[in-house]
Amino acid sequence: MPTLRLALCQVNPSVGDLTGNAGLVRAWTRRAADSGAQLVLFPEMMLTGYPVEDLVFRRSFVAASQAALTRLAADLAADGLGDLPVVVGYLDADGPPQVSADAEPGRGARNAAALLHRGEVVATYFKHHLPNYGVFDEDRYFVPGDMLTVVRLGGVDVALTICEDLWQAGGPFAAARRAGVGLVVNINGSPYELNKDDLRLPLVRRRAAEAGAAVAYVNMIGGQDELVFEGDSMIVASDGTVLTRAPQFVTHLLVHDVDLPAATDAGDDGEQLAEGLRMVRRTVEGIPPSPPGPAAVGGLIEPVADEAEVWQALVLGLRDYVEKNRFPSVVLGLSGGIDSAVVAAIAVDALGGDRVVGVSLPSQHSSEHSRSDAADLAKRTGLDYRVEPIQPMVDTFLANMSLSGVAVENLQARVRGVILMALSNQEGHLVLTTGNKSELAVGYSTLYGDSVGGFNPIKDVWKTLVWRLAKWRNTEATRLGVTPPIPENSIGKPPSAELSPGQLDSDSLPDYDVLDPILIGYVDGDLGREGLIADGHDPAVVDKVLRMVDTAEYKRRQSAPGTKISMKAFGRDRRLPITNRWRENG
Ligand SMILES: Nc1ncnc2c1ncn2[C@@H]1O[C@H](COP(=O)(O)OP(=O)(O)OC[C@H]2O[C@@H]([n+]3cccc(C(=O)O)c3)[C@H](O)[C@@H]2O)[C@@H](O)[C@H]1O
Numbered sequence: 001m002p003t004l005r006l007a008l009c010q011v012n013p014s015v016g017d018l019t020g021n022a023g024l025v026r027a028w029t030r031r032a033a034d035s036g037a038q039l040v041l042f043p044e045m046m047l048t049g050y051p052v053e054d055l056v057f058r059r060s061f062v063a064a065s066q067a068a069l070t071r072l073a074a075d076l077a078a079d080g081l082g083d084l085p086v087v088v089g090y091l092d093a094d095g096p097p098q099v100s101a102d103a104e105p106g107r108g109a110r111n112a113a114a115l116l117h118r119g120e121v122v123a124t125y126f127k128h129h130l131p132n133y134g135v136f137d138e139d140r141y142f143v144p145g146d147m148l149t150v151v152r153l154g155g156v157d158v159a160l161t162i163c164e165d166l167w168q169a170g171g172p173f174a175a176a177r178r179a180g181v182g183l184v185v186n187i188n189g190s191p192y193e194l195n196k197d198d199l200r201l202p203l204v205r206r207r208a209a210e211a212g213a214a215v216a217y218v219n220m221i222g223g224q225d226e227l228v229f230e231g232d233s234m235i236v237a238s239d240g241t242v243l244t245r246a247p248q249f250v251t252h253l254l255v256h257d258v259d260l261p262a263a264t265d266a267g268d269d270g271e272q273l274a275e276g277l278r279m280v281r282r283t284v285e286g287i288p289p290s291p292p293g294p295a296a297v298g299g300l301i302e303p304v305a306d307e308a309e310v311w312q313a314l315v316l317g318l319r320d321y322v323e324k325n326r327f328p329s330v331v332l333g334l335s336g337g338i339d340s341a342v343v344a345a346i347a348v349d350a351l352g353g354d355r356v357v358g359v360s361l362p363s364q365h366s367s368e369h370s371r372s373d374a375a376d377l378a379k380r381t382g383l384d385y386r387v388e389p390i391q392p393m394v395d396t397f398l399a400n401m402s403l404s405g406v407a408v409e410n411l412q413a414r415v416r417g418v419i420l421m422a423l424s425n426q427e428g429h430l431v432l433t434t435g436n437k438s439e440l441a442v443g444y445s446t447l448y449g450d451s452v453g454g455f456n457p458i459k460d461v462w463k464t465l466v467w468r469l470a471k472w473r474n475t476e477a478t479r480l481g482v483t484p485p486i487p488e489n490s491i492g493k494p495p496s497a498e499l500s501p502g503q504l505d506s507d508s509l510p511d512y513d514v515l516d517p518i519l520i521g522y523v524d525g526d527l528g529r530e531g532l533i534a535d536g537h538d539p540a541v542v543d544k545v546l547r548m549v550d551t552a553e554y555k556r557r558q559s560a561p562g563t564k565i566s567m568k569a570f571g572r573d574r575r576l577p578i579t580n581r582w583r584e585n586g
């Protein structure tokens with residue numbers, strides 16, 4: 001039985017950075033070669049980054065991706081790495097963009113994988129199953145492939161597949177069984193969602209059984225606007241045994257020796273293997289010889305607690321947004337409350353205290369603890385702490401304009417927003433906004449006030465999860481013997497916007513323990529009024545909450561982007577009309 005040493009490169013590409021991404025492929029192929037690899041795998045759309053969205057429609061971008069691929073093949077050979085077969089995702093096209101006037105049926109942009117060897121592109125594969133739900137819009141961009149590419153190398157037949165191909169039965173994996181392959185490669189740009197890793201392994205196992213072959217699954221890591229990729233690359237044997245699995249949220253080179261059945265000559269070039277899939281055969285002559293001794297193999301990674309997983313996702317999502325958009329630092333308002341404290345702690349974990357500015361912006365309604373808790377947070381995390389009282393500016397405004405009630409409440413939030421944006425303009429920081437998912441759902445924020453900002457790290461985090469994260473982060477610090485970042489006071493106090501005397505969130509909203517389950521059913525679960533009541537929620541509370549959610553669509557539509565961690569984040573996952581007369585309670 002032949003053995004192949006596989007190297008799965010769990011790397012962090014940047015969208016649009018063709019040169020930088022090709023550089024990553026060269027550097028990691030060198031590392032893989034140094035580990036004795038015989039086949040190297042990179043994620044989906046590695047060369048372009050993922051997802052590239054409407055850049056697909058730009059012919060200049062498609063041409064640049066194609067040129068970068070050819071150049072990369074030559075550069076790898078020039079690096080002395082030509083013998084080592086490398087699979088890399090890229091953007092290809094065999095016709096004009098789908099939306100153009102000169103579009104041709106069955107041709108267009110392709111979400112593609114290439115196998116590079118001895119300076120050449122020796123095989124390509126076009127993604128067959130295109131995801132078109134949630135955040136994905138791949139029917140808008142790509143034409144599905146109708147060929148299963150099988151490459152013979154080192155005496156083994158290897159089929160190439162891309163991400164969504166794994167999520168559907170009866171497609172390329174069924175075809176791979178007909179072709180009698182020993183290994184199916186699956187390259188991914190699979191975004192993080194809480195609990196997705198629990199689905200992924202059983203899925204890979206099911207496909208390994210369907211193909212009757214081992215599966216090498218490689219996923220990228222890193223943040224890309226709202227998305228964060230977690231890695232979780234793995235190799236699973238044909239009997240479902242997990243041979244090796246990479247840690248989440250970090251770059252990682254996963255190297256493993258896999259015993260694979262010898263090629264069988266099942267299936268002919270051009271043969272129909274499954275519905276809509278014919279076989280294409282390629283042979284790669286001469287790969288590096290089997291290295292002596294077993295590969296230096298990492299262990300199997302144990303699953304971590306939900307809070308640990310989400311925290312890492314939020315830290316990576318923020319760090320990559322800041323770094324990839326080249327911000328030197330971030331700024332946020334510190335109210336002493338839990339939301340700003342958690343965002344500050346995430347920011348410090350992502351960037352270090354010296355790149356986080358926290359500003360206390362007290363008004364006449366601010367409690368003493370709002371300042372002392374903010375100062376305590378700053379001391380614990382080492383962030384750059386400042387105090388900018390807002391009352392003189394609010395008073396000047398009120399001396400020139402007659403305002404009352406909510407207009408005065410919101411003026412305070414807006415003066416804070418103006419100050420944070422001024423600091424951003426003056427010093428170059430990215431402004432972080434701190435509204436959690438519960439607040440976004442019910443519209444509990446001031447437009448152009450506390451919602452001001454360029455990125456919201458907790459946009460997809462329910463308030464009850466914000467508290468759990470805070471407690472987990474502090475416990476983790478204690479376990480590691482370091483100072484917990486979040487003041488206990490901020491965790492324990494009742495939430496308040498402090499925009500009017502004695503104001504509490506509970507004056508306007510149900511308790512978050514009551515509110516969040518209703519929101520989860522309505523937003524994440526798309527339940528209607530009757531479904532929520534059947535789940536045991538109080539009809540009057542349901543009616544109030546649904547009304548608030550429905551009428552806050554306009555606020556969400558202009559809200560800052562933030563890291564997606566759930567299966568339904570506000571934004572692309574949930575698209576509703578703003579102008580909408582449909583109400584669940586008539
Ligand atoms: N369909 C629609 N399409 C586009 N725009 C629409 C709109 N409906 C209203 N609007 C606009 O939105 C305005 C109302 O929204 P907005 O000005 O935000 O004001 P509003 O939502 O009435 O008040 C904000 C509430 O959020 C609370 N809050 C909670 C938590 C934190 C904070 C904080 O600031 O720290 C505040 C605050 O206490 C207050 O009760 C209207 O005056 C109108 O201009």
Ligand SMILES: Nc1ncnc2c1ncn2[C@@H]1O[C@H](COP(=O)(O)OP(=O)(O)OP(=O)(O)O)[C@@H](O)[C@H]1O
Nearest residue numbers: 333334335337338339340360361434450495496497
């Ligand atoms: N006194 C303040 N100083 C600085 N920033 C403030 C102040 N009050 C409010 N903010 C900003 O506005 C945001 C929204 O306020 P909000 O009261 O909703 O959140 P919080 O105080 O962090 O948490 P909680 O809702 O649990 O009290 C805060 O997170 C903070 O960024």
Ligand SMILES: NC(=O)CC[C@H](N)C(=O)O
Nearest residue numbers: 131163164167189190191
């Ligand atoms: N890039 C893709 O095809 C991703 C789709 C897939 N269902 C996933 O989330 O893993």
